[in-house]
Amino acid sequence: MAKREIPEINAGSMADIAFLLLIFFLVATTMDVDSGLQRRLPPWIDETTEKPPEIKKRNVFTVLINANNQLLVQNEWGDIRTLRKKAKEFIENPNDDPELPEKEMIEVPFFGTYPVSKQVISLQNDRGTKYEMYLKVQNELVAAYNELRNELAKKKFGKEYSKLEQKQQEAINQIYPQRISEAEPKNIGGKK
Amino acid sequence: MSKFKQKTKGGSPKISTASLPDVIFMLLFFFMVTTVMRDVELKIKLKLPQDISESKKIEKKSLVSYIYVGEPKPQFQKIFGTEPRIQLNDAFAKLSDIQSFIEKERAARPESDIPFLTTSLKVDVNTKMGIITDIKQELRKANALKINYSGRTQPKM
Numbered sequence: 001m002a003k004r005e006i007p008e009i010n011a012g013s014m015a016d017i018a019f020l021l022l023i024f025f026l027v028a029t030t031m032d033v034d035s036g037l038q039r040r041l042p043p044w045i046d047e048t049t050e051k052p053p054e055i056k057k058r059n060v061f062t063v064l065i066n067a068n069n070q071l072l073v074q075n076e077w078g079d080i081r082t083l084r085k086k087a088k089e090f091i092e093n094p095n096d097d098p099e100l101p102e103k104e105m106i107e108v109p110f111f112g113t114y115p116v117s118k119q120v121i122s123l124q125n126d127r128g129t130k131y132e133m134y135l136k137v138q139n140e141l142v143a144a145y146n147e148l149r150n151e152l153a154k155k156k157f158g159k160e161y162s163k164l165e166q167k168q169q170e171a172i173n174q175i176y177p178q179r180i181s182e183a184e185p186k187n188i189g190g191k192k
Numbered sequence: 193m194s195k196f197k198q199k200t201k202g203g204s205p206k207i208s209t210a211s212l213p214d215v216i217f218m219l220l221f222f223f224m225v226t227t228v229m230r231d232v233e234l235k236i237k238l239k240l241p242q243d244i245s246e247s248k249k250i251e252k253k254s255l256v257s258y259i260y261v262g263e264p265k266p267q268f269q270k271i272f273g274t275e276p277r278i279q280l281n282d283a284f285a286k287l288s289d290i291q292s293f294i295e296k297e298r299a300a301r302p303e304s305d306i307p308f309l310t311t312s313l314k315v316d317v318n319t320k321m322g323i324i325t326d327i328k329q330e331l332r333k334a335n336a337l338k339i340n341y342s343g344r345t346q347p348k349m
Contacts, residue, residue: 015209018216025220029227034256034312035249036342044332127322131315134324135241135341142246185325 037138042181059101061090061121065137067128080136087144091119091176110156110171124183138180145178152176228253236262236279239317244343255308256340257297259290261323262316276319278327290330312340 063083064072071078073086093100103115121141125134146161149172153161157168164172238260250256260279264272268284278285280293298306311331315324331339 011210011213014213015216018213018220022216022220022223025223025227028230029223030230031227033249034253034340034342035247035344036312036340037244037247038250038310038338038340041328041332041337041339043337044329044335125321127320127325129321130317131319131321131324132241132317134321135244135343138341139244139246139343146246185321 037135037142039138039180055120056102056118058099059118059120061087061119063121063123063137063141065123065125065129065133067126069130069133071137080133080140083137083140084144084147087121087141088148090121091117091144092148093117093119106174108171108174110168111175114175116175116177120179120181122181122183125185127185129185141180142178145176148176149173232258232260232279232282234260234265234279235268235282235284236260236264236277237316238262238314240314241317241341241343243346244341245345247343247345250310250312250340252308255301255305256310256312257294258312258314259293259327260314261319261327263318276316276323278323287326287330290327291334294331294334294336308338309336310338310340311336312342314342 062072062074063078066072071080071083073083078086090100093103096103101117101119103117105113106116108114108116123137123141150161152172152175153159153164153168156172157164161169161172239262261276262279263274263276264284272284278287278290280289285293294311298309301309313324313327328339331337
């Protein structure tokens with residue numbers, strides 16, 4: 001019986017097929033992971049509801065941004081580069097300065113009774129402010145909180161904030177709660 | 193008469209290309225695994241803010257809906273002008289469309305996921321805050337409170 005020979009299949013074009021598929025995937029897909037500043041909006045309230053409680057002036061850190069992207073921090077000309085330092089000083093109030101926020105003794109797990117400042121950061125921008133500037137200011141304020149939390153985590157637990165357990169993180173958040181309040185924007189710098 | 197004979201006679205030996213498909217397939221699989229399908233075609237100019245040091249990665253992409261804001265690309269400027277516009281999915285949208293957009297996004301997902309839905313604002317750096325504020329008000333009305341201002345940690349190369 002004659003042996004039937006199986007013809008060899010030419011695999012030379014296999015590379016071409018693979019290239020084609022590869023190029024298809026290169027074009028049709030994206031690699032970038034979305035990252036950004038995660039924030040929470042306050043819930044919608046009707047204008048008829050009663051006014052929010054008054055907050056003492058010493059507890060509020062005001063940051064205003066105008067239509068020319070200039071900063072007014074605590075009624076003084078501000079600079080984006082010094083904003084983080086100023087905000088940190090305000091939130092922490094290390095020397096119990098009477099000009100800076102009051103502190104309240106609060107029971108915090110891991111820390112016992114701890115003086116927690118009643119700070120609030122108020123941010124207001126104009127409708128003409130550039131988005132980039134607004135986001136940079138937000139970033140600096142969030143960074144101020146994050147740095148303080150990190151410092152406290154290192155002092156107390158000897159670890160970075162991000163490496164702590166969730167309960168420890170919650171305790172630190174209780175001491176440095178992130179309170180950035182955004183006021184309704186003004187429209188001084190002209191339309192849009 | 194030379195003592196050393198030239199072993200090969202002209203030309204270089206042929207390189208086997210038999211492993212080429214394997215190499216290419218490996219690359220192919222790498223890209224298939226690491227990338228995701230492109231979802232929308234941008235109709236606006238979008239340059240995300242750079243150097244936002246505190247930005248974090250969004251963990252679950254399936255729970256994110258995107259709102260794009262920016263100046264329309266040149267080919268759309270005849271119709272839509274040069275003022276920054278909102279883009280939802282593949283089309284330009286009005287402010288009033290945002291609430292129904294959020295409703296649709298919610299309806300498309302299981303009920304248990306709804307509290308974790310995030311709205312990511314992808315906004316061009318040159319946009320003015322006016323339109324962003326309006327969008328934020330709409331989101332508050334729609335009760336979509338978790339938002340994310342898209343930006344990169346490091347400047348893109």
